Amino acid sequence: MTFPKIGNQAPQFTLFDQDGNAVSLKQFKGKQTVILYFYPKAMTPGCTVQACGLRDVAKDLKKRSAIALGISPDSITRLAKFRERDQLNFPLLSDEDHAIADKYGAWGPKKFMGREFDGILRTTFVIGKDGRLKAIMDKVKTKSHHDDVLAIIDQLDSAG
Numbered sequence: 001m002t003f004p005k006i007g008n009q010a011p012q013f014t015l016f017d018q019d020g021n022a023v024s025l026k027q028f029k030g031k032q033t034v035i036l037y038f039y040p041k042a043m044t045p046g047c048t049v050q051a052c053g054l055r056d057v058a059k060d061l062k063k064r065s066a067i068a069l070g071i072s073p074d075s076i077t078r079l080a081k082f083r084e085r086d087q088l089n090f091p092l093l094s095d096e097d098h099a100i101a102d103k104y105g106a107w108g109p110k111k112f113m114g115r116e117f118d119g120i121l122r123t124t125f126v127i128g129k130d131g132r133l134k135a136i137m138d139k140v141k142t143k144s145h146h147d148d149v150l151a152i153i154d155q156l157d158s159a160g
Contacts, residue, residue: 003105003123003136010036010127011103015071015093018079023069023091029131033066033156035149037124037140038106042074042082042092046122046142051088053146058089064153065129071095071106072120126152 004011014024028034035054039047054061054068061068068090074082079092093100098120101107106123109116124145126135135152137145 003138004103004125004133006133006136008133009131010034010125010133011100013100013103015095015100016076017091017093018076018083020076023093025127025131028067028127028129030129031065033064033129033134033153034127035061035066035068035124035153036071036104036127037068037122037145038071038101038104038120039122040072040120042072042078043085047072048082048086050122050140050142050145051082051092052086053143054090054149055086055088057146057150060150061153064150064157066153067091068149069093071100073098073101124149126156128156 012025014022017023039050041047070092073096076094079094083092095101098107101120106121108121110119122140124137124140128134134156
């Protein structure tokens, strides 16, 4: 799988969130930096740690005019349960056919407990207010993901 190129326009998408509302990347253009993160499965340990980290830095993201959007192949129903259970304060988007994960290069071969299969490759994309891809995090540590994201936004802001 190959990622879109940094500096190019991020691949467009419209997906449904946990409440069944359509969310499009273009609705954030000119307004907010988008932290688009792909995670394998709602309500699993690593994904919960990652999501709760972003939940806990929501104020810091807001100060930086940024919003987190989580994308997984989960159903809208499962996303609603995840959001409610962990009091998540950002949209969770359902990509059941993994078409958007494919566009972003976040779907591919994985190994887990000796098995090989295709699935979500935990990846985060930072998309600027101009709709261009600014950074790609493909070695995500769930415990420090939120701090790593804030550091990248600050680095990009100071770079200009």
